[in-house]
Amino acid sequence: MQHHPMLVELVNHRDGEALRVKIDQSAAILDVADLDALIQHLAVLRAKMHPAISPHISRQHQYAIEIDPCWYTEKHPLYDGAVVFFRHTGFNWAGFAVPQESLVKLIDALSQHAEASQEMYSVPN
Template sequence: MSRRMSIERVNEYGRNAVRLDIDGSAVLLEAAELDALIKHLAVLRATMRPAVPTAPLRSHRYVIEVDPCWHTEKPALNDGAVMFLRHSGLGWAGFALPTESLAKLHHALTQHLEASLEVHGMLN
């Protein structure tokens, strides 16, 4: 069963909002309400099948956040690190990386950094 849905940004009475219309029933959502909806939808999506792919699909055009804010910290109850990345539309997402994954990420990022420094003539 297919339903007609539209989503648009509106400025109702000077406030920024998103208008969500499904089959003629509409609701205006302000930023906090939209954040709550996105979070709830993400939790629901995580339980659905098919699952989100475990690797990026080469055929998909991803939205790339340029130079995002990030934060890391040592988790209280296990090894490794917790890494937070900020997306301007989705907010902060946290990832607990055990030591083995952290080492693999370090290796991959080091390779990218060295290649970038070499291209820019900054690597001795």
């Protein structure tokens, strides 16, 4: 049995850019709305799969890093904590409900990074 790899390419389509996804002899054109829905659906499915995504960062993995992302935060409506959203230009907005205990640890960790940055760039008197 011959394996036919999946081909994904950016194409110009009626209303602008789209993705053409080809598997074997079948192809589909996905516009931005279709692609956003697919990414969301894939993320939901991936969350249900095993093995689960590791709770630890891998130093060997090449992560998609967004430089200076847009962010938004609000109080969580159901428990003591906050909801933090970060915007990634490829993955859309991702929201994280952070309970109070973790929120305090996150604030502390970010404060340490901010202080270290200030010390590194401060001019001695």
